[in-house]
Amino acid sequence: MNGYERRKHKKMEQIYAVAFQLFSRHGYQKVSVNEIAQQAGVSPATIYNYFGTKDQLYMDMIMDWTDKQLAVYERILDSGRSFAEKTQEIMLLEAKNLTFLSEEFRNFQTSEERGISQTIQQYSEEKVKDFFMKFVALGKQEGYIHKDQTEEVTMLYFSMFMHELGRRWDSGNREYNGSMETLMELFFYGLAGQKHEGS
Amino acid sequence: MNGYERRKHKKMEQIYAVAFQLFSRHGYQKVSVNEIAQQAGVSPATIYNYFGTKDQLYMDMIMDWTDKQLAVYERILDSGRSFAEKTQEIMLLEAKNLTFLSEEFRNFQTSEERGISQTIQQYSEEKVKDFFMKFVALGKQEGYIHKDQTEEVTMLYFSMFMHELGRRWDSGNREYNGSMETLMELFFYGLAGQKHEGS
Amino acid sequence: MNGYERRKHKKMEQIYAVAFQLFSRHGYQKVSVNEIAQQAGVSPATIYNYFGTKDQLYMDMIMDWTDKQLAVYERILDSGRSFAEKTQEIMLLEAKNLTFLSEEFRNFQTSEERGISQTIQQYSEEKVKDFFMKFVALGKQEGYIHKDQTEEVTMLYFSMFMHELGRRWDSGNREYNGSMETLMELFFYGLAGQKHEGS
Amino acid sequence: MNGYERRKHKKMEQIYAVAFQLFSRHGYQKVSVNEIAQQAGVSPATIYNYFGTKDQLYMDMIMDWTDKQLAVYERILDSGRSFAEKTQEIMLLEAKNLTFLSEEFRNFQTSEERGISQTIQQYSEEKVKDFFMKFVALGKQEGYIHKDQTEEVTMLYFSMFMHELGRRWDSGNREYNGSMETLMELFFYGLAGQKHEGS
């Protein structure tokens, strides 16, 4: 990486960082490209040179961010704790993300005339799926997930928890207000709640 | 209700209807007050006379809509079917809502500088809570919900399901693509999945 | 015409006048809507309320202007002078127009991806044709135009003269620098120049 | 011409070619220097090194192009056909040019604040005049142009025809739609139309 590329890379990282901050705090529509440019210390035109449109900036930034997040989660999965502990930690991290993020953030594709961010979807989908397959396999192996459960349903169920956790994560305390244990119980044994015997 | 009031009421209903349609389809930011005014057959100034700001129009409309929705769900709860069937029906109805609605719709409060729609929150919260208490009580009584489960957690868990269901509701088929039964299993018995013995 | 309409009409006339001045002096691209708005004493938004786009403003303005011009020429045709005199006067007026106007003005449709101003074309074409048919009929009747000449060719020939006259009209003197008589000779008898016998 | 100069010359020719294509197709304002640079395979900065400004690039390119065109016409004049045939051929060639070119192209000087391209004018004027003097002399010698006609008027008349021909040149057929003969008649004998006796 020569001088040009290094400078450019640095500016892009700056832009990503600012864009993430602002978009997640205030939502896509309420943040102007000029604002991002100013806070990132570049000209708006530079952003357009890099990303072409505001939409594209948004999508690129999400992909960048997704990659970084997944890397963290994978590291957790590879650590030496029990599956329940790992699950809890990943959930809490995601919950933190999701509160920090505006929900709109996550649901960009829903509000737009579909297709704008189909690209994101496809991109993330695959990477996320890889992660989940690993996650589910581990859960089954350690007896926390019923062997007959398909990956598809498990994935849905997991993301359901994370989303809601994020939503409930108290905006004031920055801590889940309710016992995390109860939630993990729900996660593994449902509302009717038979106790897990193998643990 | 005299002549004036009747006309005003009718116009407000029209405005609510159009506002709901447009906001839910395209999201808050992408719909202009002028557009709503035009489709509702009134002048923009009239909307401002009635509601004061776009924000307020949005909030009033949501409250109106929430009331109507809850009325429907209460009627289902009062019907003569089993708890599981009622739960499934309510979930499916909400799922339909949530797909029709843009997600942004639901998460208005999150994306805005907190406080703007605190009002909505407080308003809905109470009404929604009343409904849920009735719902949970019934579930416990019929043995579908463990007696020790708090209302708070149950409510969280329920809304979690509805949200995710809405998200997965296939935009093409307008039908849940996956088995609803599997999902109800998950709902009642969780990922580890011991079969409910009492059913 | 009530109060609202009267005011609106007046503003539109103002906008037309300013738009004509600026567009004709500097060309379509170099004039900004803001500039027009400012000089016309209205807000840019008002122009967009009236015309929708800059393109449409341009087209509407041209149509308005064309109508006014043709009215003047028709009055000349209806006056009591000889055909040669009328021809000369109309040519000189058009020449004045065409110099004042940037050529780009006239050739908007050529430079744009065709279709943008097809509308103008169709609109003007008809009105202009009506005028020309009258003009040619008179010329033939008075023996200045050969009976076998088609209207189409005559029209082409006439517009040819006007355009070129406009181009040569001295930008400094605001007067044709060359003898108008010579040009009229060319017009009626061509380069080879046999003298007209009937006059 | 050494290695450096040869490379530079080649790049300039490339830039001229691309600039001509783009400017003539889309007009001066709608073509960006970056676009030209990209299609010519050079950096925008290179164009500025060579030409200084966009205006200057435009003017230089026109001069280059004019020279090339005139060379072609001179060769036609020097060929062995009749004056009428030569005239027709030159007219048709110019017509082709003028349709290919956006009109705006030709009338750059009119639309701009006068003086910007005065330079072009002076440059071309002389070269063009030389060509025309030759053309008119030939026409008189062969009896197609009346001996008393001044060069100035003849030149005007000729350019008039070419311009209009260009304008009428059918954009679809790439052929003059109307009989070229009629037009040549008009050219030599005018609207009143006495037949030429010497031909």
Add this chain to the structure above:
DNA sequence: AATGAATGAGCATTCATTCAT
């Protein structure tokens, strides 16, 4: 000599909101 990268100034357009009628 050539360029990759960066930008300031500007442009068409939108929209929540106001106000005279």
Add this chain to the structure above:
DNA sequence: AATGAATGAATGCTCATTCAT
């Protein structure tokens, strides 16, 4: 009470031009 008309402020985006390398 209702509205037609008007607008100030903003927004996404472009482009001729410059400059360190």
